[in-house]
Every structure is written in structure tokens, then in C-alpha cells.
Amino acid sequence: MSSFTVAALEAVADRIIQHKELLTSLDAAIGDADHGINMARGFEAVRVKIRAAAPETDISGLLKMTGMTLISTVGGASGPLYGTAFMRAAAAAQGKETLDQEAIAQIWSAALQGIKDRGKASRGEKTMLDAMEPAYEAFVEAAKAEKSLVESLEVACEAAKEGIEFTKTIIATKGRASYLGERSLGHQDPGATSSYLMLAALTEFFHNQQLGA
Amino acid sequence: MSSFTVAALEAVADRIIQHKELLTSLDAAIGDADHGINMARGFEAVRVKIRAAAPETDISGLLKMTGMTLISTVGGASGPLYGTAFMRAAAAAQGKETLDQEAIAQIWSAALQGIKDRGKASRGEKTMLDAMEPAYEAFVEAAKAEKSLVESLEVACEAAKEGIEFTKTIIATKGRASYLGERSLGHQDPGATSSYLMLAALTEFFHNQQLGA
Amino acid sequence: MVGIVIVSHSAKVAEGIRELAQQMAKPEQKIIAAGGMADGSIGTDAMRVSEAIEEAMTEAGVVVMVDLGSAVLSTDTALEILDESLRARVRIADAPILEGTIGAVVEASVGSSLEQVLATAEGAREMRKCL
Amino acid sequence: MVGIVIVSHSAKVAEGIRELAQQMAKPEQKIIAAGGMADGSIGTDAMRVSEAIEEAMTEAGVVVMVDLGSAVLSTDTALEILDESLRARVRIADAPILEGTIGAVVEASVGSSLEQVLATAEGAREMRKCL
Ligand SMILES: Nc1ncnc2c1ncn2[C@@H]1O[C@H](COP(=O)(O)OP(=O)(O)O)[C@@H](O)[C@H]1O
Ligand SMILES: Nc1ncnc2c1ncn2[C@@H]1O[C@H](COP(=O)(O)OP(=O)(O)O)[C@@H](O)[C@H]1O
Numbered sequence A, B: 001m002s003s004f005t006v007a008a009l010e011a012v013a014d015r016i017i018q019h020k021e022l023l024t025s026l027d028a029a030i031g032d033a034d035h036g037i038n039m040a041r042g043f044e045a046v047r048v049k050i051r052a053a054a055p056e057t058d059i060s061g062l063l064k065m066t067g068m069t070l071i072s073t074v075g076g077a078s079g080p081l082y083g084t085a086f087m088r089a090a091a092a093a094q095g096k097e098t099l100d101q102e103a104i105a106q107i108w109s110a111a112l113q114g115i116k117d118r119g120k121a122s123r124g125e126k127t128m129l130d131a132m133e134p135a136y137e138a139f140v141e142a143a144k145a146e147k148s149l150v151e152s153l154e155v156a157c158e159a160a161k162e163g164i165e166f167t168k169t170i171i172a173t174k175g176r177a178s179y180l181g182e183r184s185l186g187h188q189d190p191g192a193t194s195s196y197l198m199l200a201a202l203t204e205f206f207h208n209q210q211l212g213a
Numbered sequence C, D: 001m002v003g004i005v006i007v008s009h010s011a012k013v014a015e016g017i018r019e020l021a022q023q024m025a026k027p028e029q030k031i032i033a034a035g036g037m038a039d040g041s042i043g044t045d046a047m048r049v050s051e052a053i054e055e056a057m058t059e060a061g062v063v064v065m066v067d068l069g070s071a072v073l074s075t076d077t078a079l080e081i082l083d084e085s086l087r088a089r090v091r092i093a094d095a096p097i098l099e100g101t102i103g104a105v106v107e108a109s110v111g112s113s114l115e116q117v118l119a120t121a122e123g124a125r126e127m128r129k130c131l
């Protein structure tokens, strides 16, 4: 399971690093032009850490490693937010040995709650939550409707994309973009975008695993 | 007249530089422990400047040089305050060719007003004004009572000393010492002390001149 | 675009705040740090402040951010040294220096007036960091 | 004496504020700067913050000064990493970072309690610089 989880996390890291410029340019419009730099620095460090992890490290251990690394390397608000998300995910993953649909829902729920606890934001404040939460809800719905893991993830991706679009229509009331007041209108949130990218990477990863299986 | 004024200013500078440690230790008790450092740095620069001044530089020119130098080298609140005092003194000294009692009263009055304008303080706020203003008033009184220049300066010195003592009994409401609230009580004000030192140096200078004459 | 001058007793503070503010600024925006003394010691230097104001000056004017009361004394002195025509276009913000600078820079970046930038800088006083 | 930690996105800002505050402090007072990232970039690092809190810790506790909202997120995260026994003695000040730090350091220097130091830091919001 360790190499599987490492590969999943690497897929996430690669996707973020590939989109460094996009994320930074989105942040340039309504923030301090560093979200891509922050996230890429964080996930480069994560990649190094998880590749070097002992082969017996379990899912929870790898998620914790990811969280700790993001906390100490990202630098922006997204560091403690995603860092806390992965730490909570690690706690929820404790004892879990496979990443099936139910396990993923539980882990995701914990991660989402971590972001809310840390950032004290809720949906509609133009943050990563506007992608992350509807995506999570869509995932749970799809799972209930007996869709497969990959199908459920695909539905969640769609919801995250819509969440990104939604962030264009609202004013930021949390984070740096809130300094802009009404001027944040019309721009998509960088954090919502990075959340979508991570999810899209995971979806593709599970999709490819299925094909390979 | 130029060498006379240079000598008078040098006497002031020397006195301040000699008391660097005293002024700093007074500031350590109710401020940021730099008043002596600030003033010594300023007057060392003044000494260099006025020694290098063209021999035809008049009283006003030398005072202006002193003011400008203090403004750009002292660094603390006392820089703009004493700097402005000397600049205003320079303006008041314009055209004056001797430093008699009346000229000194006029120049001093302008300098005092400069400190008030710059610092927006008045007597009783535990600042240099608590030495400077009573000293000025005593000087004018003494002059009116037909005392000699040196006698008048001596009376002024006494008043400045009493002013220093007075600062021990009050709470600072201007400058850094005001951050301490009641805890500034019992300590003498560094700026009142440097004002006294300058005046004492001038008094001794005129006294010696008289003896020499 | 209103220019911003950052006057601190510490060169590190002024330069660090400038870097933070620059992250939120338009590339063409003028943000000038005037921290510390020419010889590197802690303090404010009215001459440096007056040069910084000249450097930051635009049609729209300049807002000066200060750290402590004595920085205001130096800035007032700097204004006296300045050309009268420039002086009329300078405001000193009675605001927290770091928080006010970030606010002022963001406000200035959208072309707001001198008085608007000043008001936003001073409004930073009410900014809440903990939620 | 209550210890003070200064958390800024900029290492220069944190270090510069520490130097300014040190001028007003007792020699034995603990004032720790936790600015920027380990690699020198701009940002806050919860690990550094938690180390700084440990370093500044005294019987009387620690007040943490922060520059921007995301510094609060890092500090909250740092608190989660910390020992529970220490955590109870830490307060985050919702205050202007430079002005609040100077106020907090002066208050702490006379042996005031954690809550008093916090209140003085937060009261710096009302400080007027221009008279
Ligand atoms: N309080 C918060 N809760 C949730 N998400 C937040 C919060 N504050 C900021 N964010 C997210 O963080 C993103 C910015 O991240 P980043 O640029 O790395 O940090 P910073 O704003 O400190 O530079 C925003 O686009 C937003 O999605
Ligand atoms: N507003 C003011 N008006 C008059 N004098 C003042 C004012 N503020 C401070 N001072 C004087 O300046 C002195 C401190 O000078 P100094 O230590 O050089 O400056 P700083 O306080 O900036 O370190 C005080 O002792 C006081 O006499």
C-alpha cells in the first residue's frame, strides 16, 4: 500500500508543480502573486520526503509526512490550511490499509473539517473551500448512488470546477484577497484552483490504476 | 565673529560629547538608551562641519549648519527638535554680527518656539522644554533687571537645573517615555538634561571669554 | 498612482515592509523605504525622508507611513526642507506602519486619490487578524 | 517576565522590530523573532514559530505578535504542535505588529501578567503618532 500511496501523492505533487505559473498568476490578480511558488515549493519538498520514506510507512504516516512538510515549507496561508488538512487526513487514515471509496470519504471529510477549523472560513468566502466542499459533497452523493470510485471522483471534479467558476462571482471575505474588497470580483480564487488541481490529479491517478488493473 | 561662534558651538559640542554616557543612562531608565549616543553622534558631526566652515561664514550660517547636521545625524526625537531649534536660531540670527544679550534673547526665543512647534509639547510634559523654557524666562528676567550677560546666563542655568529636578516629579506625556505611563515618575528627563548641559557649556564659554577679555 | 514612503527607525523594518507591500503592488507603483540612519544606526533621518518623498512623488501625491512618534518629527522636518509645491501633496498617515502600508499600497494600486489612500492606511487600525 | 515572539512574513521585519523593541527592554527579557521561511523566502513557518515560542517561554507565558492573517494560521498551527502545558500560557495578540510589540515589551519589562501584556499590545491599536 505504501508505494501506491506514494504514487498517488506524487501525482498530486506533480500536478501542482506543473501548474505553478497558473496559480501564481491567479494570485497576482487578487493576492501577493505567490500561491504557485508556495505550493510548488511545498510539494517539491513533499516529493523528496515521501520518496525517501521507509517502505513500511503506512497511509497515515505518508499523509502526516505530507502535512508536516507543507506546514513548514509552503509559507502562505495555504501552508497551514493544506498542512492541517493532510494532518487531519492522516489521523483519519490511521489503521486504514486500503483507499476504498468509504476510506476516502472519511479521510476527505476530516481534511475538509481541518481546513474549516484552521481558516475559520465557510463556503462563499472565496477560498479553497468553495471548490473543496461541493466536491466532497458530490463525491459522497455519487458514492451513495453506487457510482464507482473513479466515477465518484469525476463527479467531484466537476463540482470543484463549478466551485472555481462560482468564486469569480463573489467577493473575498477571508485571506489576503479580502483586502481588495469588491475588486476581488471577477477573478477566480487561487486556492480553489489548487484544490481542484489536486483532486483532478488524484482522479486521473485512480483512473489509470483502474485501467492498469 | 565666525571663530567666536565656532568656539561657542564647539564648547557646546564638547560638553555633550563628554556627557554621552550620562545622557544614555538617563534614557535607559525611561526610553531607549540612546540619547547620549544620538547627541554625541550629532555633535561630533557638527564639530567636523563647523571646523571646516569657510572663515567668512556668519553666525546665522554656522547655526544653520549646526541645525542641518543635527537633523541628519542625531536619529532620535532630539534630532528634529534640536535641529529645528538651531535652524530657527539661524533665521533669527540673520544679519546679527555680535552675540550680545539682546541678540541671544531673540535667538533663544526663536529656538524655543522651534522646539514647541516641532514637538507640539508644552511645559510639564517631561521634555527638554521643562529645562529650556524656564531657563529662557529666567534669562530674560535677569536681563531686564540689568544683570550682565554672564550673570543672566548663570541665572538661566539655575532655572534649567530646577527644571531637571521638576521633571523627576512628573509623568511623561510626550515622546517615548510616555509609553511608560506612571513608571516614568522619579526619573529625570534626558532631553532636559542635555538642554541644561548645552546651556552650562555656553555659560562657561562666555564666562571664560569675559575673563580673557 | 499615489506613492508610498515607509519611515522606520530600522532599515530592516522599512525594507522588509517594502518587500511585503511590493507583493501586493502594481509593478509601476512607487514604494520607497526610508529606514534608519545613513551610517546604519537605528533612528530616522529627515534628509533621507525628504529624498524618499521626492523619489516617491507622483501627480497624485505621496502618503508617508511612520513607525513611532519621533518618525513623525523627522517627517515634519523633512516636509519643511521640501519644495512647497511638493509639500501640499504629502500626507502623513497616523496608522500602524506595516498594516497601514499594505492597505495603502493596495488602495493606491487601483488609482485612488491621496485622501482615499490616507483613509485606507488609517483604517488599518481597525483591521482584525484573529477571527 | 512574559516572553514575546514576533511572527512576520519577512525575516527583516521580524528582526528589525526585535531590535527596536530590545532598545526599550530589560537585558534579561526574551524577545524572539520568527520571520520568513527557513530558506529565506517570504512567508511564515509554523515550525519556526513553535520553536520561537519554546525559546521565549517563561513562567509568565508568551505573547505572540503577528503581521497578517496568514501568520495567525501558522501560529495556530504552531500551537497545535506545542506541548499542551505550554500552549495554555500562549496568547496571540490581535494588534499592529510593530506598535504592539513595543508596547508589549515595555509592559512585560515591569513584570506584568500575560493578560496585561496582551491588553497593552492590543491597546497599541489606539496609539496616536501624529499630535
Ligand atoms: N481563512 C482561510 N480559509 C480558507 N482558505 C483560505 C483562507 N485564507 C486564504 N485561503 C486560501 O488560500 C489561498 C491563498 O494561498 P497563498 O497565496 O499560498 O497564501 P497567502 O495569501 O498567504 O499568500 C486563497 O486563494 C484561499 O483559497
Ligand atoms: N514632542 C516632544 N517635544 C519636546 N521634547 C521631546 C518630545 N519628544 C521627545 N522629546 C525629548 O527628547 C528626548 C529623547 O531624545 P532621544 O532619546 O534622542 O530620542 P528618542 O526618544 O527618539 O530615542 C526626551 O528626553 C525629551 O526631552
Ligand SMILES: [Mg+2]
Residues within 6 Å of the ligand: A027, A031, A032, A033, A034, A035, A076, A176
Ligand atoms: Mg498568496
Ligand SMILES: [Mg+2]
Residues within 6 Å of the ligand: A032, A034, A075, A076, A077
Ligand atoms: Mg503570501
Ligand SMILES: [Mg+2]
Residues within 6 Å of the ligand: B027, B031, B032, B033, B034, B035, B076, B176
Ligand atoms: Mg532615546
Ligand SMILES: [Mg+2]
Residues within 6 Å of the ligand: B032, B034, B075, B076, B077, C043
Ligand atoms: Mg531612539
